[in-house]
Amino acid sequence: MASTIKDIARRLNISVSTVSYALNGGPRSVPEEVRDKVLTVARELDYRPNRVARSLITRRSHVLGIIPHRSSRDLILGPFMQHVLNGILNEAELMMQHVLIFTRCDEKDTAGTMDQFLGGHVDGLVFISSDGLEPVLEELRHRNFPHVALSARRGASPTVTVDNVNGVERAMAHLYGLGHRKIGHLRGIPTHYDGWERHEAYSDFMRRHGLPINPSWIVDGRFTPFDGRCAALKILDRPDRPTAVFAANDEMALGLLEAARELGISVPSQLSVVGFDDSPHAALCYPRLTTVRQPLNDIGAAAARMLLDIIEERDPVTSLRFGTELVIRDTTARPTEDQS
């Protein structure tokens, strides 16, 4: 139904090549006069170029692919995914690229997954989390297909990461400086790289400062407020509870705050809390959350830009690491006498 370049050519009794050149100021020039005629007829026929046909031949779609974490049902709802995605989208807009989100991504079916990725619909891929997808990354590297991984071990593939170790260090040092010695940890799923790294940094800090690590002060959650609340109940509802808890992200810290309220534990006087992310709600909740800020929007934007650089074969920046910043608000204070 829709008109094509051929229809224009026929109408004007000229060849399709000429039309193509006219339409996109193509690699060869066409005289002003016929150019105008082509443009007019194109408008008359309501012509729209078929970008798919074009991609087939140019091998570029101007679309960036995104692979959300596989448990995306939950994670896309979190501020992490949200802000990173926002960063990617904003940057993609500037770079005139669209963004395709791959919904199906079965890590057990590497072949099927690759079919999707390499089908030509996207020029490159951003992995929001590489958790469980190492074989896929491996094959992409092997095929030389442009990709960038976030929240991943710095390895063979290009990565954009946040300095978790440094961020956790700041958070812990803050708590330690206030006088806390009994510090618990709401840990993210340990297969998730950030979750793992933050836990490592936490353990490392505790060890280095000779603090006791009580296993029952460390509970896992999948980065959601609900999980945070459940996990927090396990940590807090016991006689020897810690005086402070470091949560692997803000969402879980929010759940923790709720749990504390339910248990009648007042924050920060009886319990200090530090989160990670500085999501918008950290400043909006009550009491306002002390947290480690990571520039999620910038991370997303950087990933998008790095990916396009790779696609267009510019400088080979292979990895980028962003810094963090401690934002001290109202959920941290000195532990009270009777606790320490």
Add this chain to the structure above:
Amino acid sequence: MASTIKDIARRLNISVSTVSYALNGGPRSVPEEVRDKVLTVARELDYRPNRVARSLITRRSHVLGIIPHRSSRDLILGPFMQHVLNGILNEAELMMQHVLIFTRCDEKDTAGTMDQFLGGHVDGLVFISSDGLEPVLEELRHRNFPHVALSARRGASPTVTVDNVNGVERAMAHLYGLGHRKIGHLRGIPTHYDGWERHEAYSDFMRRHGLPINPSWIVDGRFTPFDGRCAALKILDRPDRPTAVFAANDEMALGLLEAARELGISVPSQLSVVGFDDSPHAALCYPRLTTVRQPLNDIGAAAARMLLDIIEERDPVTSLRFGTELVIRDTTARPTEDQS
């Protein structure tokens, strides 16, 4: 570099058509034996079908397009976009479709926009908000291109909406029932259809109950916490402030809560607040927000499903409207004596 169907054919000295049939159990049968051989060689050559070439001929990409609100820089960050997108993504996954987010969408350049949309990269479109895009919708209708609009006037295009009128009615009736007579409104941008409809419903309620509408009790914001805070300061920081405020969404209500805290106005004893959405943080903030719940995930999922129905020419469901539910939490109470 990558191997094609032709390579397989050459290797086996058979025709490409046979390979094609073998590969996708195609419309014609091929004997078991050659089928196996084709599959083996395909694996050997690490063959990946080129989906772009396939879409060119089948005219299907199995990708659903999404057009975020044009001021997406802000809106994608809100729970509205987030949950709707989540709903779409989940449903798309079930339906084996991927999702492409159009970043560029200049409402001034209808032609350019249409080029993007009709380029063949997507089989249909979901408009998150049709605000300002009527000409585009018009043309899509004219071309019979599958699309669904959210948060839009029920018109010629298929829509999925929420019953704003009913939702606002519940919120207002709740406040009225508690004894509030001086009720303000934190309004969303009025070009946004939901924002407009909620404001209409608010005004209508006030009129019907003979309540005074004070223009300085109505301030606009772009659905963000920051805007909510700014707008709330204007409403609250004056001698004749209302005893209750209905906010067009939860994010602004959250900003309102913050503003109230800054001004030393205690919620709910001195000020009642109702939001709209029931975003996760409504239950997590303090005091917990009374709000109108709308099933954002379901709305997104329904839109995706409706779109696919249209694409695949199944039943012609033209529009769907979801109901709301009032969730009473801790930000609403009777007005105190001295206020009324």
Add this chain to the structure above:
DNA sequence: AACGTTTCGCGAAACGTTTCGGAAGTGGAA
């Protein structure tokens, strides 16, 4: 007049598929 150099334009190949028309062969029934 002979010569390069541009300009202009056409035809065709290519991108990687899907799918149609039909040819050749096989087997069974009339």
Add this chain to the structure above:
DNA sequence: TTCCACTTCCGAAACGTTTCGCGAAACGTT
């Protein structure tokens, strides 16, 4: 033997572009 139906496979067209090679014409220089 003839006819029909079925299987198996090939060649080619099609989808809508981009772009290369090449020829013809036009133009100015020697």
